[in-house]
Amino acid sequence: MTETFFSQPGELRRLVEFSALLNSSFDIQTVLTRAMDYVEGLLGAEASSIFQVDQVRGDLFFRLVRGEKADQLREMRLNFGEGIAGAVALSEEPLLISDTSRDPRFCRRFDNSSGFATRSVLCAPLKSRDRLVGVMEVLNKRDPRGFDEQDRDVLLLVGNLIGTALENARLYGRLQERLSATMEELETAQAKLLRARRLAALGKLAQGVAHEVRNPVAIIGGFLRRLGKRPPPHALAQTEVELMTSQVQKLERMVGEIEAFARLGEPAKRPVHLLDLVEEVLALQEPALRRQQIRVQRDFPPAVPTVPADPDLLRVALGHLLENAREAMPAGGLLQIALSLEPQRVHLAIKDTGMGVAPADLSHVFDPFFSSKPQGTGMGLTVVHQIIANHLGEVQLESTPGQGVTVHLWLPRSTPGD
Structure with missing residues (x-):
């Protein structure tokens, strides 16, 4: 029909x-x-x-x-x-x-x-x-x-x-x-590749700069410290000496961290108990945490598998993160540390109750020399990011102004071949 x-x-x-x-x-x-x-x-x-x-x-x-x-x-x-x-x-x-x-x-x-x-x-x-x-x-x-x-x-x-x-x-x-998902993945991969190349170039540059800068800074710093011990001709001169001394000390710290960053290489991995490492670094921070009246809250599972890692490098990364959290709470607060397990990874979250990071700064926190702290060198989180990346892990920072910062670390779990 x-x-x-x-x-x-x-x-x-x-x-x-x-x-x-x-x-x-x-x-x-x-x-x-x-x-x-x-x-x-x-x-x-x-x-x-x-x-x-x-x-x-x-x-x-x-x-x-x-x-x-x-x-x-x-x-x-x-x-x-x-x-x-x-x-x-x-x-x-x-x-x-x-x-x-x-x-x-x-x-x-x-x-x-x-x-x-x-x-x-x-x-x-x-x-x-x-x-x-x-x-x-x-x-x-x-x-x-x-x-x-x-x-x-x-x-x-x-x-x-x-x-x-x-x-x-x-x-x-x-x-x-x-296609959209693939493009996003490609953009993410490209950004990581560009960052890796930029950091590699920075590492080479940092070696040369740190070497050239360290000696003059050390000489100036030594001179200013000796000058600070002598009776100043007037109060203004003493204030200027103290100001210059603090700035030189910042330069010395920066040179030290640049050199440390430049020395970062491939991690010497072995099975590491992340929970033990966290407790070890926490113990080093404990006196300062007590002085600042910062309470520590732990949320750990009964058993945590090992991660293939270089324990010395992870100590450096954890030290930077715990120090940042402590410095964010000068008048006291709560430091929360949580470990959780995922099918292929271990997740570590470190949260403080400080003032947080401004939204405009969040995309720059891992950039070299970026710091919102007056005495900060801007290299701590850069070092953390590079260490975790070298361990095939991931690090993210989330913050709401006035409500603190949470840093998330993900590290691969050990496999029988590790």
Whole structure:
């Protein structure tokens, strides 16, 4: 009967145009809007709706619905076998219902929500490569004679075109998502590579700079310290000497940390008990923590697997992090240290209750020489980042101004070959 219908003047041309229109876009909403417009015009229907199969939940949801109550309907779902659309999804065969009031399969909850009065329904499966991807309903033919078998066959044919277009659009959407995820991964990898190259170049430069700067700074520092022990000619001179001394001391610390950074190489890994290492570094900080009235709260699992690491380098990294946390709480506070286990990694979180880091500074905290502290050298977190990266781990810092800082470390768990 479809042959008779499409042999009518202009109908075959309209079908060809419709097929081309469907495949002219991969945007699902655009494709389905065109489909509904075409089918409603083709069959002289008052309304239509398209359900899509949820491949995860195994039911049907409104892929496209129009009208004043569209938002309410969009949240509603149908199980396979429920209502006319659910019956078609279950049997994968079209249905023609001339009078919904006499068909027990008709589900009235959609009419109750939308206020629409459905008198007759023509429903067909939407398939792609013999696989059900959705269902289309056409409601209330304007012609008093109602839907007939020719309409059913036409909708079945058109449904195959719509099903293929719907599946193509879905696959295109998934491809776009995968492409976006891949691009993000590439950008992240590129950023890490650039950072590694920049830090490697900085390390070479730092060796030369530190070597050239250390001797003059040491001489100036020694001179100023001797000068500070002598009676100054007046108070202003003493203040200036103290100021210069503090600045030289900062330079000496910076030179020391630059040299330490430049010496960072490949870690000499062996199985290390991270929990023991944390307790060891905490013990070194304990006197200062007591003086500052900082309480320590531990949250450790009963058993922690080893990590393949260089214990000396990890001591340096943990020392920097605990010192930063302590310095963030000069008037006391709470230092929280938590260890947790993931399938392939060990997670260490160190949280203070200091003033936190400004949002604008968060993206720079691991940059060399960046520091928000007056006496900071800006190399501590750079050293931490490089040490953890050399251990194939990850470090992140999160902060809310006024609520402290949490530093997250992830290190790979030991495997039998480590």
